[in-house]
Amino acid sequence: MSDPSESVRVEGVHLLRDRVALQEALAELRERGDSLALVPTMGYLHEGHLSLVDQAHGSADTVLLTIFVNPLQFGEGEDLEHYPTDLEGDVRKARARGVTHIFAPPVSEMYPDGPPVIRVDPGPMGKRLCGISRPHHFPGVLTVVARLFALIRPDVAVFGRKDYQQAVLIRQMVRDLALDVDVQVGPLVREHDGLALSSRNVYLSPIQREVAPRFQAELARAASDFLGGMTEARHLVSGVRDRLERGGGMRVEYIEVVHPETLLPMETARVGAVLAGAVHIGSTRLIDNVLLGVRDEDPRLPPSDRSRRA
Numbered sequence: 001m002s003d004p005s006e007s008v009r010v011e012g013v014h015l016l017r018d019r020v021a022l023q024e025a026l027a028e029l030r031e032r033g034d035s036l037a038l039v040p041t042m043g044y045l046h047e048g049h050l051s052l053v054d055q056a057h058g059s060a061d062t063v064l065l066t067i068f069v070n071p072l073q074f075g076e077g078e079d080l081e082h083y084p085t086d087l088e089g090d091v092r093k094a095r096a097r098g099v100t101h102i103f104a105p106p107v108s109e110m111y112p113d114g115p116p117v118i119r120v121d122p123g124p125m126g127k128r129l130c131g132i133s134r135p136h137h138f139p140g141v142l143t144v145v146a147r148l149f150a151l152i153r154p155d156v157a158v159f160g161r162k163d164y165q166q167a168v169l170i171r172q173m174v175r176d177l178a179l180d181v182d183v184q185v186g187p188l189v190r191e192h193d194g195l196a197l198s199s200r201n202v203y204l205s206p207i208q209r210e211v212a213p214r215f216q217a218e219l220a221r222a223a224s225d226f227l228g229g230m231t232e233a234r235h236l237v238s239g240v241r242d243r244l245e246r247g248g249g250m251r252v253e254y255i256e257v258v259h260p261e262t263l264l265p266m267e268t269a270r271v272g273a274v275l276a277g278a279v280h281i282g283s284t285r286l287i288d289n290v291l292l293g294v295r296d297e298d299p300r301l302p303p304s305d306r307s308r309r310a
């Protein structure tokens with residue numbers, strides 16, 4: 001399974017490690033007349049990723065999951081080297097959710113000519129929110145997603161609302177570059193205590209893990225303040241920021257109320273506005289968001305269901 005030139009069928013899954021194997025598998029699917037849904041991930045799968053797989057099954061005959069830790073989207077000093085991986089576990093989890101095709105290429109297969117010279121520029125929307133502290137992140141994300149779209153030519157691609165800014169940028173890229181893909185955005189899956197599922201949660205120490213749910217709790221409290229009539233964005237934001245900082249154990253990178261499509265900051269929050277933020281707990285950076293005035297329907301895992309975690 002570690003030989004990248006190998007295309008193997010692991011317990012009923014086509015594990016494709018190179019572009020030739022990918023193209024052969026795609027040709028077979030096309031011959032069958034299957035429609036194709038793509039779920040791009042960096043692996044270390046959890047229920048958030050798998051919920052996107054479920055959604056993808058509802059939209060196409062075959063679901064192709066990709067697992068690729070994309071070096072382009074990591075800045076210097078970020079966690080590229082330590083990013084958690086578990087290919088065998090991922091194959092098992094994906095298979096249990098009906099995935100038959102997994103494309104998990106090494107970097108040399110994804111970028112055979114070295115790092116791409118031409119990259120997708122996310123424009124001003126990519127320079128806000130997470131783009132401020134991570135200026136290379138969204139150009140890296142959009143470049144790899146465009147490359148995946150070109151290699152795979154899926155009918156549908158499913159992304160998670162957890163990475164709200166990413167989903168908006170991908171939608172915009174598809175519109176601006178006239179890419180023929182139906183982009184869908186799946187719900188944000190949370191732990192029982194509200195913490196958004198993330199492969200990076202594994203970095204948290206037990207004490208940090210106890211602190212982490214406060215992030216979502218304060219966003220949720222602001223969402224209920226909004227429902228109670230507090231519409232001034234700066235009050236909502238400062239409330240969240242102050243309470244998080246006062247609570248300790250967390251450093252706030254940003255909290256903002258933004259327009260759901262343009263990501264522009266809003267002075268007065270309206271229904272559907274996004275309250276988004278990033279915090280640091282020790283050396284772990286977490287992001288989260290809630291939609292104001294929209295019923296919180298984010299799925300939560302039951303407390304005891306440890307097997308479904310990464």
Ligand code: AMP
Nearest residue numbers: 041042048159160162163187188189197
């Ligand atoms: P990643 O592996 O972190 O690059 O994530 C791959 C995809 O899974 C992205 O579209 C993410 O938005 C999505 N995702 C990650 N965490 C969650 C979550 N807790 N709920 C829903 N989708 C998620």
